Amino acid sequence: MISHTPQPDPRIIIARDAVAQLVGFCAGMPGVRFTVLSDTNTHRVLGGRIEQALIDAGLPVIGIVLHGAEVIADERYLTRTLVQAPPEPQVFIAAGSGTLTDIARYVSFRTGNPFISAPSAASVDGFLSLIAPLVIGGVKDTYAAQGPLAVFADLTTLAEAPRALTAAGFGDLLGKVTSLADWRLGHLLWDEPYDPEIDERTRRAMNRCIDAAQDIASGSEDGVRLLLEGLLESGLCMRDFGDSRPASGAEHHLSHFWEMQLLKEGRPAILHGAKVGVASALIAQLYDHVRRLSQEDVRELIRRAPAPDPASDVDEIRRVYGEGAEQIERIQAAFLSLTTVQQDQLRQRVVERWPDIQTIARTVPPAETITGLLATAGGPTDWRALGLERRIVEPSLLYGHYLRSRFTVLKLFRLLGLDARLALEHPL
Numbered sequence: 173m174i175s176h177t178p179q180p181d182p183r184i185i186i187a188r189d190a191v192a193q194l195v196g197f198c199a200g201m202p203g204v205r206f207t208v209l210s211d212t213n214t215h216r217v218l219g220g221r222i223e224q225a226l227i228d229a230g231l232p233v234i235g236i237v238l239h240g241a242e243v244i245a246d247e248r249y250l251t252r253t254l255v256q257a258p259p260e261p262q263v264f265i266a267a268g269s270g271t272l273t274d275i276a277r278y279v280s281f282r283t284g285n286p287f288i289s290a291p292s293a294a295s296v297d298g299f300l301s302l303i304a305p306l307v308i309g310g311v312k313d314t315y316a317a318q319g320p321l322a323v324f325a326d327l328t329t330l331a332e333a334p335r336a337l338t339a340a341g342f343g344d345l346l347g348k349v350t351s352l353a354d355w356r357l358g359h360l361l362w363d364e365p366y367d368p369e370i371d372e373r374t375r376r377a378m379n380r381c382i383d384a385a386q387d388i389a390s391g392s393e394d395g396v397r398l399l400l401e402g403l404l405e406s407g408l409c410m411r412d413f414g415d416s417r418p419a420s421g422a423e424h425h426l427s428h429f430w431e432m433q434l435l436k437e438g439r440p441a442i443l444h445g446a447k448v449g450v451a452s453a454l455i456a457q458l459y460d461h462v463r464r465l466s467q468e469d470v471r472e473l474i475r476r477a478p479a480p481d482p483a484s485d486v487d488e489i490r491r492v493y494g495e496g497a498e499q500i501e502r503i504q505a506a507f508l509s510l511t512t513v514q515q516d517q518l519r520q521r522v523v524e525r526w527p528d529i530q531t532i533a534r535t536v537p538p539a540e541t542i543t544g545l546l547a548t549a550g551g552p553t554d555w556r557a558l559g560l561e562r563r564i565v566e567p568s569l570l571y572g573h574y575l576r577s578r579f580t581v582l583k584l585f586r587l588l589g590l591d592a593r594l595a596l597e598h599p600l
C-alpha cells in the first residue's frame with residue numbers, strides 16, 4: 173500500500189456552466205500558466221472549448237492533444253505529455269475521462285505542479301484518486317500521484333458522452349455490491365481494517381444510482397449528474413479510507429486479470445467499468461453459492477479440502493504470472509507465510525463464522541439482477557459480449573485472487589476447496 177499525506181477535499185462543480193466556472197477558478201491564480209491535456213475525441217467535445225475560454229479570458233494557455241486510436245497511460249503517452257508541456261510551473265487541466273486524468277495526475281505530480289480534472293464522461297470512479305494506474309514495460313501497476321485541486325464537470329458534455337462510457341461508469345459503481353461484501357468478508361475472516369461509515373456512504377452512492385438506472389441510461393442531465401456524483405463519492409470514500417479497499421474486491425481482480433491478458437496479447441483494451449460490471453455478476457454467482465451452503469456443508473467441505481500448500485501456490489503463481497510472479501509473491505506474502513496452525517485457525521474461523529458469512533452473502537443480489545441493471549444502462553452483460561474468451565475468464569476465477577493482498581470470496585472458495593469456475597456454470 174502506498175501511503176499519502178492527506179490532501180484537502182477538492183472543489184467539485186457539476187454544472188452546465190462548468191467551463192465558465194473553471195475559467196473563473198483559473199483567473200483566481202494570477203501568474204500561472206495552464207496546460208490543457210486532451211485526446212482527439214475529448215479535444216473536440218471539451219478540451220478545445222476550455223482552451224478557447226482560457227484564451228478569451230486572457231490567461232496563458234497551451235493545449236496538448238494526444239493522438240492515436242487508443243491513448244494508454246504508458247511510457248509513450250507519458251513522455252509525449254512531458255515533452256510537450258512547457259518547462260515553467262503550470263497547472264495541468266485534464267479534459268477527458270480515466271486515462272487522460274491518470275496521465276495528467278501522474279505527470280503533474282512528478283513535475284511538482286497541480287492539476288484540475290475536467291471529466292468528459294462519467295465513466296470511472298477514479299477522478300479523485302491519489303494513485304495512477306500506469307502501464308510500464310507492458311505491466312500495469314499503480315504509482316503514487318496526486319488528486320485534483322478541483323473537478324469541473326460540464327454537464328452538457330457528460331450527457332452527450334457515448335453511451336458505452338456512461339454505462340461503464342454505472343458498471344464500475346455497480347461493482348460495489350461485491351467489493352463491499354468482499355471487504356466485510358476480509359474484515360470478518362482476515363482482520364482487514366473496516367469502516368462501517370465508509371461502507372454505508374459507498375453503498376448509498378451506489379443505491380442512488382441503481383434507483384436512477386433508467387435516468388442514467390437515457391443520458392439525461394439529471395441521470396449523468398447523479399452517476400458522476402456517485403462515482404466521485406466512491407472516490408472520496410477511497411481517499412477517506414486510505415486505499416481502494418471499499419471500492420475494489422474480487423470483481424476488480426478479475427477485471428485486472430483480463431486487462432493484463434489483453435495487454436499481453438496486444439489486443440485493444442476494454443472499458444474498465446464495463447469489465448467490472450460483468451465481473452461483478454460472476455462474483456455474485458459465487459456469493460449465491462455461499463448462500464446455499466449450510467454450516468454443516470462447510471464443516472464437511474473444510475474437512476475434505478486439501479490442506480493449503482504455500483509451495484504449490486508459489487509454483488502456481490510462477491506458472492500463471494511468469495515474469496510478474498516475483499511481484500505477486502511479494503503481494504501474497506501474508507497468505508504464503510501462514511503456518512499450519514494459522515491455516516487451521518483460519519479454516520476453523522470460516523466454519524464458526526459461517527452464519528455471519530451468509531449474512532454478508534445476502535447483501536449481494538442475484539447475478540441476474542446485476543446483469544439486468546447492466547442491460548438497462550446499455551452496457552455489456554456477459555464476458556462474451558465484452559469480447560473475452562473462456563480461456564481467459566476461467567483462469568481469472570482461479571488465479572485472479574493472487575493479484576492483491578486482500579481476502580475475497582475467491583480466497584474463501586480456495587479455503588473451502590471449491591472451484592470458482594462454477595460461476596460459469598449457469599450462463600446468464
Ligand SMILES: [Zn+2]
Nearest residue numbers: 297344444448
Ligand atoms: Zn473501478
